[in-house]
Amino acid sequence: MDAAAEPVPERRWRRFADVVALTLGVNVWLSLVVVPSVQVDALGSAKLPLLLAPLLVLALGIALRSELVLLGGFPSTLLLPISLTPSIAAAHLFGPVRFFVVAFGVVAYLLAGSFFMAFHEPAEPRSSRPLASAAEPRAARWQRRERTYWLLTGLSVVCPLLGIYWVNYDPAINAFLAQMYSGRVASMSTLLNVAVLALWLIIYLYVFLGVLKPHRTGDRELVTTLAEMRRQARGGRPRLHFHIAVAAALALMAVLVLMRRG
Amino acid sequence: MRRYFFEVLALALIGGSMFFFKESIDYLARRDYVASLIVMLIGFAVITVGKEMARLALVQRD
Numbered sequence: 001m002d003a004a005a006e007p008v009p010e011r012r013w014r015r016f017a018d019v020v021a022l023t024l025g026v027n028v029w030l031s032l033v034v035v036p037s038v039q040v041d042a043l044g045s046a047k048l049p050l051l052l053a054p055l056l057v058l059a060l061g062i063a064l065r066s067e068l069v070l071l072g073g074f075p076s077t078l079l080l081p082i083s084l085t086p087s088i089a090a091a092h093l094f095g096p097v098r099f100f101v102v103a104f105g106v107v108a109y110l111l112a113g114s115f116f117m118a119f120h121e122p123a124e125p126r127s128s129r130p131l132a133s134a135a136e137p138r139a140a141r142w143q144r145r146e147r148t149y150w151l152l153t154g155l156s157v158v159c160p161l162l163g164i165y166w167v168n169y170d171p172a173i174n175a176f177l178a179q180m181y182s183g184r185v186a187s188m189s190t191l192l193n194v195a196v197l198a199l200w201l202i203i204y205l206y207v208f209l210g211v212l213k214p215h216r217t218g219d220r221e222l223v224t225t226l227a228e229m230r231r232q233a234r235g236g237r238p239r240l241h242f243h244i245a246v247a248a249a250l251a252l253m254a255v256l257v258l259m260r261r262g
Numbered sequence: 263m264r265r266y267f268f269e270v271l272a273l274a275l276i277g278g279s280m281f282f283f284k285e286s287i288d289y290l291a292r293r294d295y296v297a298s299l300i301v302m303l304i305g306f307a308v309i310t311v312g313k314e315m316a317r318l319a320l321v322q323r324d
Contacts, residue, residue, distance in 0.1 A: 229317075234321070236318065236321055236322075238314045238318065239314065239317075241310055241313075241314060242310070242311055242314040245306075245307040245308070245310035245311045245314070246307070246311055248303065248304075248307040249304050249307035249308055249311070252300050252301075252303050252304045252307065253304060255300055256297060256300050256301065256304070259296070259297065259300075
C-alpha cells in the first residue's frame with residue numbers, strides 16, 4: 001500500500017482545537033447570554049430552549065468541525081435570545097469595562113476558532129531538505145504584506161468594537177434615545193447594535209475582503225495595474241485627471257464666489 | 263529634490279482638501295446644500311490633484 005494514501009492519524013492539535021473552541025464558546029455564551037439573563041430575570045421555562053440553542057449549535061459545530069457552524073451559526077444563534085429579550089444586551093447591564101471584557105472573549109473565540117479550524121497538518125514527509133531561499137531574509141514585499149494583514153486584523157477588531165461602544169455608551173446618543181424613545185430604549189439600542197454590525201459586515205465584505213482577494217490570486221491583477229501605472233508614470237508628467245481636477249476646482253470656486261456675490 | 267517638492271505638495275493638497283470637506287459640513291449645518299455640494303466637489307478635485315502629486319513623487323523615488 002502506498003504510504004501517501006494512508007490516512008493521517010488524528011492529531012492532538014485537533015483535540016486541542018476542539019477544547020479551545022468549546023471553552024471559549026461556552027465563555028462567550030455565559031458572558032453574553034446566561035449572566036445577563038440571570039440579571040434581568042429572563043430565565044423562564046418558555047425561554048430556556050432559546051437560551052440553550054447556542055450551546056447545541058456550538059456542540060454541533062465542534063462535532064462536525066465545521067467553520068461555518070462555529071463562526072457563523074453559533075454567533076448568529078447567540079442573537080436569538082437577545083432578539084426576544086432585548087434587555088439582555090442593555091448597555092447598563094454591561095458598563096464599559098465589562099463590555100470590553102465580553103468583547104475580548106468574543107474576539108478571542110472568533111480568532112482562535114478561525115485559526116485552529118483552518119489549521120491543516122500535512123502528512124509526515126519521508127524526507128526533507130531546506131530550500132536555498134529559506135536562508136535568505138524575507139523579501140520586503142512579504143514584510144509589507146504581513147504588515148497589511150496585521151493592520152487589517154487589528155482594524156477588523158477595533159472598528160466594530162468602537163461602533164458598538166459608541167452606540168451604547170455615548171452620552172449624547174443615550175440622552176437622545178431616552179428623550180425620543182422613552183420606555184423603548186433597550187429595543188432601540190439593540191436595533192442600533194444590529195445596524196452597526198450590519199454596516200460593519202458590508203464594509204468588511206466590500207473593503208477588507210476587497211483588498212485581500214487580489215492577494216489570494218497572487219496579486220496578478222494588482223501587478224498588472226501597477227505595471228500599467230509605472231508605464232504611464234515614466235513620462236513623469238501629470239495625467240489627464242490632474243488637469244481636469246485643477247480646472248474643476250477653479251471653476252467650482254468661481255461658481256461659489258459668484259453665488260456669494262449674487 | 264523634485265521628489266521632496268512633490269511629496270510636500272501632495273501632503274499640502276491632501277491635507278488642504280480636508281478644509282473643504284470641513285467647510286462642506288459647516289454649510290450643511292447651515293442648510294446651504296448647494297454651497298455644501300460645490301465645496302465638497304472642490305475638496306474631491308483638490309484631493310485628486312494631491313493624489314497625482316503623490317504619484318509623481320513616487321515616480322521620482324523609483
